[in-house]
Amino acid sequence: MKVLIVDDEKHVREAIRYFVPWDSYNISAIYEATNGQEATLVMREHQPAIVFTDMRMPLMDGAELLEWLHRHYPNTKTIVISGYQDFNYVKPAIVYGGTDYLLKPLNSKQLIASAEHAFRLWMEEEAERKRRQRQNMQLNALRPLYWDKMLSDLVGGQASFHELKLPLCEELGMPIGAHDCRIAVISLQGADCRLLQRFHGDVALTAFVLANVCNEVMAADQSGYAFRSWQGGGELVVLLWSAVMQAETVLNRMNEAIRQAFGVQVDIGLSPLNPLPEGLQHAFEQAGQALEERNLLQREGRIHPFRERADRSRPVEDYALEERLDKLRIAVLSGDLERIERVVEEWAGHLAGLPLLTESGLLQQQAEILTVLKRWRPEEEISLEPCYDAEGLFSVENWQGGLKSLLRRLFKGNPQTPDSRLVQEIREYLNQNYAQEMTLQHIAERFFISRENVSRKFKQITGENLSDYLTSLRVDKAKTLLQNTNLRLSQIAELVGYEDEKYFSRVFKKTAGVSPREYRKHEEET
Structure with a gap:
């Protein structure tokens, strides 16, 4: 005071x-x-x-x-x-x-x-003022979650529009006389190479950030509101109640804002005009369908309007799917990796030559491929996702590479001997406890084997001495601390398992080629 x-x-x-x-x-x-x-x-x-x-x-x-x-x-x-x-x-x-x-x-x-x-x-x-301030901060933090839930229920047909109408008008700026709407659904998966990686694969956080960007774009004229759908996969949904005739213009502005912020654009499915509120659920379904049936091979335009079935381009019926699956089964049973990879290359060539490849169609083909592979290796964890390039667009080349990598892993079978499992456990133990005092005797006692066996088995399986592995691990952790903190060298040494700062510096220089101080200075300059 x-x-x-x-x-x-x-x-x-x-x-x-x-x-x-x-x-x-x-x-x-x-x-x-x-x-x-x-x-x-x-x-x-x-x-x-x-x-x-x-x-x-x-x-x-x-x-x-x-x-x-x-x-x-x-x-x-x-x-x-x-x-x-x-x-x-x-x-x-x-x-x-x-x-x-x-x-x-x-x-x-x-x-x-x-x-x-x-x-x-x-x-x-x-x-009391601070208590109310904290309470308001908590309410502000929960407000987007509240609207995510309420609007998800609304477009899913599980909430009453009339009960939400007044809050929609007062808090989100919907005109009291709004009678038309359009809904857009944004694919987060298409931005996988950039956005999800940036946010460590956290779909909820990615959706939250994108919703903020979209709502900033709509803030000036309060033309709508973006929220994360709680229905199914958690797509981002944009409910437009104003400027519905200029919806594509608004969505393109959003995509440009996303591109400027994150260097990537996203795919957006857009419903036609629907009456508000009775058409909300139908508009949501139309937008999702437009997104699922977009042409993955299309390189231009990221807004995908819904078209009635009579107007939509019919996909070419793929009568050869069963034939390609038979080729894959035979190649897998042959045990010939080169033959398996040739089948994958032929399949990728077929995809690239299609006039229309929808996301739903690709997922159906992948489901058939996974059925074959799971019968081959039932004990393995097997998954295959559509592959996207740096621009967030589907890439046949990346898809082919991903499938080949999966097949190589399955072909090898990834057999684990008892010795390899033991060494894996030792490595995981070192990764979690590198900061503690760690001697060969300590590890031998921890895993109930002799010191000689620890060294021999570790070198046999990994091709690396255990002491060298631990030193490399500690130096790598020290590099991270030198790059990202202002901790003293003595503190960093202690955090990575060295009580003596001078000894730590000698070990670091021998491994990294430069002293810790030189390494930190170089990282700050670059």
Whole structure:
């Protein structure tokens, strides 16, 4: 707390300074003013919590100051000190919320009691203000989640529009007379190479960030609201209730904002015009269908409007799917990796030559491929996702590479001997406990084998000495700390398992080729 003493008599200011036990209430600063005008300048610069003020002063008296404080700093606590018991002086203190009215000459006990009362009152109110502030912060943090849930239920047909209409108008800016809508669904998967990697694969966080970008674009004219759907895969949904005829323009602006922020654009399915509210669920389904049936081979245009079935380009029926699956089965049973890879190359060539490849069609083909592979290796974890390039567009080449990599792994069978499992456990133990004192004897006791066996088996399976592996692991962790923290070298040494800073520096230089200080300096410069 800060305090301001306002009185044109110096001895009164000094008396207040002398008698009040400031230290007991952690008063950080005490300011003085000789009249109300000076007091307003101090208040604007320092915002004291407590003001002691006289009533009769030149230029601006206590009554005017109390009125000014009440108007500009209503939370400030005021104690009036006056040499007059006139009601005209007492009244402003009452009207403008003074905590006490003391008469001169000052009584030290009364002064201390009044000051302590004002201090306690301000602290109680400040605690309440902070509690409300925290509560408001929590509500603001939960607000997007609330609307995600409410709007997901609304477009999913599980909530009443009429119950939500008033909050939609008051909080999200929907016009009271809105009667049409369009819905857009944004594919997060298409941005996999950039966005999901940037946010460590966290779909919820990615959707939250993109929703903020989209809502910024729509904020000026409050044309709609973007939210994460709680239905199924958690796509991002944009509900447009204004500018519905210019929906593609709005969505293109969103995509450009996403591109500027993250260097990638996203695919967006768009419904036609639907009546509000009865068409909401239908519009949501149309937007999702437009996204699923977009042409993955199309390289231009990221907005995909829904088209009625009669108007949509019919995909070429793939009568050769079973034939390609038979080729894959035979190649897998042959145990010939080159033959398997040739089948994959032929399949990728077929995909690239199609006039239309929808996402739903590709996923169906992948499901058939996985059925074949799971019968071949039922004990393996097998998954295959559509592959996207740096622009967030489907890439046949990446798809082919991903399938080949999966088949190579399955072809090898990834057999694990007891020794390989043991070494894997030792590596995981070192990865988790590298900061502790770690000796060969300690590891041998931990895994109930001899020291000689630990070294021999580790070298046999990994091709690397155990001590070299641990040193490399610790140096890599130290590099991360040198790059990203300002910790002292002694602290970093301790965090990666070295008690002696000098020994740590020697080990680091021998492994990395430079000293820790040189490494940190180089990283800061680059």
